[in-house]
Amino acid sequence: MSAKSRKIVEVLNGKTVSPPPVWLMRQAGRHLPEYRATRAEAGSFLDLCYSPALATEVTLQPIRRYGFDAAILFSDILVIPDALKRNVRFEEGHGPRLDPIDADGIFALKGDGVQNHLQPVMDAVGRIRDALPQETALLGFCGAPWTVATYMIAGQGTLDQAPARLFAYKEPRAFARLLDVLSELSADYLVAQIDAGADAVQIFDSWAGVLGEKEFADYAVRPVRRIIDSVKFRRPHAKVIAFAKGAGLLLKTYRQQTGADAIGLDWSVPLTFAADLQKDGPVQGNLDPMRVVAGGAALDDGIDAILQALGNGPLIFNLGHGITPQADPANVMRLVARVRGENR
Numbered sequence: 204m205s206a207k208s209r210k211i212v213e214v215l216n217g218k219t220v221s222p223p224p225v226w227l228m229r230q231a232g233r234h235l236p237e238y239r240a241t242r243a244e245a246g247s248f249l250d251l252c253y254s255p256a257l258a259t260e261v262t263l264q265p266i267r268r269y270g271f272d273a274a275i276l277f278s279d280i281l282v283i284p285d286a287l288k289r290n291v292r293f294e295e296g297h298g299p300r301l302d303p304i305d306a307d308g309i310f311a312l313k314g315d316g317v318q319n320h321l322q323p324v325m326d327a328v329g330r331i332r333d334a335l336p337q338e339t340a341l342l343g344f345c346g347a348p349w350t351v352a353t354y355m356i357a358g359q360g361t362l363d364q365a366p367a368r369l370f371a372y373k374e375p376r377a378f379a380r381l382l383d384v385l386s387e388l389s390a391d392y393l394v395a396q397i398d399a400g401a402d403a404v405q406i407f408d409s410w411a412g413v414l415g416e417k418e419f420a421d422y423a424v425r426p427v428r429r430i431i432d433s434v435k436f437r438r439p440h441a442k443v444i445a446f447a448k449g450a451g452l453l454l455k456t457y458r459q460q461t462g463a464d465a466i467g468l469d470w471s472v473p474l475t476f477a478a479d480l481q482k483d484g485p486v487q488g489n490l491d492p493m494r495v496v497a498g499g500a501a502l503d504d505g506i507d508a509i510l511q512a513l514g515n516g517p518l519i520f521n522l523g524h525g526i527t528p529q530a531d532p533a534n535v536m537r538l539v540a541r542v543r544g545e546n547r
């Protein structure tokens with residue numbers, strides 16, 4: 204089978220595929236007992252990300268269990284700051300921690316050595332492609348510069364990304380340079396993933412929703428446009444999904460302004476608006492992850508509403524954000540079967 208006929212790639216080329224292909228953001232992770240077992244063996248979370256054998260294993264776990272239409276490379280958006288020597292660590296119960304960066308730190312950042320540091324990720328991509336069923340697509344990814352910058356500036360996850368928003372107003376030159384550095388490194392990183400065997404890539408802008416209109420244009424649209432332009436200039440057939448969580452009405456022009464092939468939608472996007480967005484091209488989403496935790500009718504009804512509103516156009520079925528650790532694998536089985544029309 205050629206990469207072109209993998210269902211997700213067909214949708215990314217604008218086709219309507221029925222039933223729609225399905226995968227879930229954060230599908231490899233703590234909701235799976237087999238992930239928790241491998242994670243316990245690995246040592247640190249970053250050791251897991253940089254071990255091609257273990258990263259391959261955890262990428263394949265949700266494919267074995269659920270038969271999703273796509274695997275997503277197991278890694279993290281913070282491997283780029285890690286490669287930039289920002290002392291990234293993942294502390295139990297705390298989420299990620301980094302050394303917070305200031306303006307001087309930004310002007311001192313050096314990108315050489317980054318792609319070399321990330322070579323184990325490319326080794327994992329090659330191994331995963333070799334191990335996947337032919338019909339299963341492989342997605343690579345990176346964080347969008349704005350979202351990665353929010354962690355680099357605050358040194359941790361924050362409720363409303365206030366430290367990064369404040370820094371951008373107070374230190375506009377340094378902030379612009381940080382976005383430039385991240386855009387350039389991310390484009391190289393995505394090209395390397397595509398060359399190693401990824402069928403398509405997703406850019407995660409998880410915290411785009413806190414930006415005002417002008418800031419969205421400058422910090423969310425512009426850097427993502429730069430990444431996509433650079434990737435497509437070098438790899439004209441590359442397919443890109445852009446996910447700007449919380450962007451709301453600003454999604455109206457996001458596809459056209461960034462050049463993304465498909466746009467990811469969170470669960471707050473009304474389905475009527477989503478159907479409008481789908482007239483311009485493929486969409487991905489947008490089930491509330493809490494419906495997967497709830498199960499039962501809450502799960503079934505949420506799936507049915509999305510299929511009814513978006514199932515007659517180019518759709519990649521997904522959640523509106525990552526699956527959470529509390530989700531029961533039995534509910535994920537039920538989701539996949541229902542999307543495929545096996546228990547409706």
Ligand SMILES: Cc1c2[nH]c(c1CCC(=O)O)Cc1[nH]c(c(CCC(=O)O)c1C)Cc1[nH]c(c(CCC(=O)O)c1C)Cc1[nH]c(c(C)c1CCC(=O)O)C2
Pocket residue numbers: 227228229230231232233242248275276277278279280281293298299344346350360407409524525
């Ligand atoms: C913001 C962000 C991060 N990482 C990511 C994002 C963007 C998507 C999103 O918003 O969910 C992206 C990401 N992180 C991970 C993946 C793997 C692929 C997948 O299955 O989707 C992907 C695509 C693994 C992970 N990344 C992380 C884990 C859990 C760590 C562990 O196993 O101890 C996994 C499976 C750690 C991580 N990494 C990050 C945070 C905030 C945390 C801690 C919170 C948490 O624990 O969920 C940063």
